Amino acid sequence: xxxxxxxxVTLVFVLGCALTAALLRDVLAAIIASxxxxxxxxxxxxxxxxxxxALTEAAVGAGVMTLLLLLTIAKTxxxxxxxEFERPNLRSLVVVVAFAGVLLATVPAxxxxxxxxxxxxxxxxxxxxLENAYEETEVSNAVTAVLAAYRGFDTLGEAVVVFxxxxxxxxxxxxxxxx
Amino acid sequence: xxALTVTSGIVLAAAGGSSGPANLTPFxxxxxxxxxxxxxxxxxxxxxxxxxxxxxxxxxIAVNVIGSNTVVILAFLAAAFGEPGFLDxxxxxxxxxxxxxxxxxxxxxxxxxxx
Numbered sequence: 001x002x003x004x005x006x007x008x009v010t011l012v013f014v015l016g017c018a019l020t021a022a023l024l025r026d027v028l029a030a031i032i033a034s035x036x037x038x039x040x041x042x043x044x045x046x047x048x049x050x051x052x053x054a055l056t057e058a059a060v061g062a063g064v065m066t067l068l069l070l071l072t073i074a075k076t077x078x079x080x081x082x083x084e085f086e087r088p089n090l091r092s093l094v095v096v097v098a099f100a101g102v103l104l105a106t107v108p109a110x111x112x113x114x115x116x117x118x119x120x121x122x123x124x125x126x127x128x129x130l131e132n133a134y135e136e137t138e139v140s141n142a143v144t145a146v147l148a149a150y151r152g153f154d155t156l157g158e159a160v161v162v163f164x165x166x167x168x169x170x171x172x173x174x175x176x177x178x179x
Numbered sequence: 180x181x182a183l184t185v186t187s188g189i190v191l192a193a194a195g196g197s198s199g200p201a202n203l204t205p206f207x208x209x210x211x212x213x214x215x216x217x218x219x220x221x222x223x224x225x226x227x228x229x230x231x232x233x234x235x236x237x238x239x240i241a242v243n244v245i246g247s248n249t250v251v252i253l254a255f256l257a258a259a260f261g262e263p264g265f266l267d268x269x270x271x272x273x274x275x276x277x278x279x280x281x282x283x284x285x286x287x288x289x290x291x292x293x294x
Contacts, residue, residue: 006216013223020230028287032238033229035279036222039249042272043219046256046265054253054268062246063275070286084232 007047014040023085031069038062048113052144203261211259215252222248235287239280246276 003011017037024030038061045054111118120126129142129150139145147155170176203211225248228241250273257265 004212004216006212006219009216009219009223013219013226016223016226017229020226024230026235028235028283029229029232029238032235032242032283036226036229036242036245039245039272040219040222042268043215043249043252043256046253046260046268049260049262051262051265051268054265055271058268058271058275062272062279066279067282070282074286074289 007044010040010043010047014044023088025084025086027073028070031066031073034069035062035066038065050143052141052147203259208259211255215255215259218248218252218255222252235283239283239287242283243276243280246272246279250276 014037017033017040021030021033021037024033038057041061042054042057045051045057111120115121129146133142133145133149134140137145137149139149222245225241225244229238229245232238250269253265253269253272257263257269
């Protein structure tokens with residue numbers, strides 16, 4: 001597996017942001033670091049030619065998540081006279097590293113990006129989408145066509161889940177509006 | 180752009196740096212991608228300021244710089260891949276970057292004890 005220089009430095013940047021967000025003691029600083037993480041991930045999505053995912057990452061990862069987290073910690077206070085960095089618990093660290101190792105061990109089983117003989121690219125369903133998506137939906141990006149048109153009910157269900165969660169939060173807090 | 184060109188775009192992107200659109204020479208594409216990589220390296224340097232702080236204002240400004248960097252990188256990538264549609268992502272980030280800084284700044288002022 002080889003990386004282009006751009007992919008390599010972007011991965012280093014994303015990893016650095018993630019570690020910073022995890023280890024910083026001040027929650028506000030960690031939120032800022034996670035916003036930077038989202039910016040790096042968007043570059044990766046563009047490198048992988050998925051602009052719609054990058055747009056979602058921009059709206060949700062950098063925009064909504066940052067705002068939600070800021071609202072969440074609005075009532076908290078800043079820890080005074082404490083270490084700048086979290087001291088990770090050794091046992092949790094072992095569990096997390098082992099979990100990441102297990103996930104990484106599955107990576108070689110994936111087909112290479114864009115490989116013509118990968119089961120997804122050669123499958124009957126994929127062929128149907130590639131041949132008919134434009135005539136049926138008039139959306140030029142096949143991935144967007146599948147997400148927004150063919151899986152419209154699925155997306156509607158997700159929207160219903162988010163809406164229900166929002167209403168439930170308002171009910172629990174006994175308020176009528178957010179913020 | 181048909182669905183088939185989307186797939187071939189993915190295949191070309193996976194093949195490496197010298198896979199630009201027809202109207203760019205492979206050299207120019209490589210230069211654009213290399214410049215984007217250099218900008219990401221600069222973002223890593225700025226990340227030091229996010230980690231180190233020491234005040235929250237340093238971090239907000241640092242993330243703002245990283246955001247502006249990202250907009251530039253996305254524009255370079257849009258040019259390198261010959262996909263003007265990628266510029267939309269850059270525009271969205273340019274807007275969000277501003278909003279994010281405003282939101283965090285407002286929050287730090289309201290919470291107080293930071294300045």
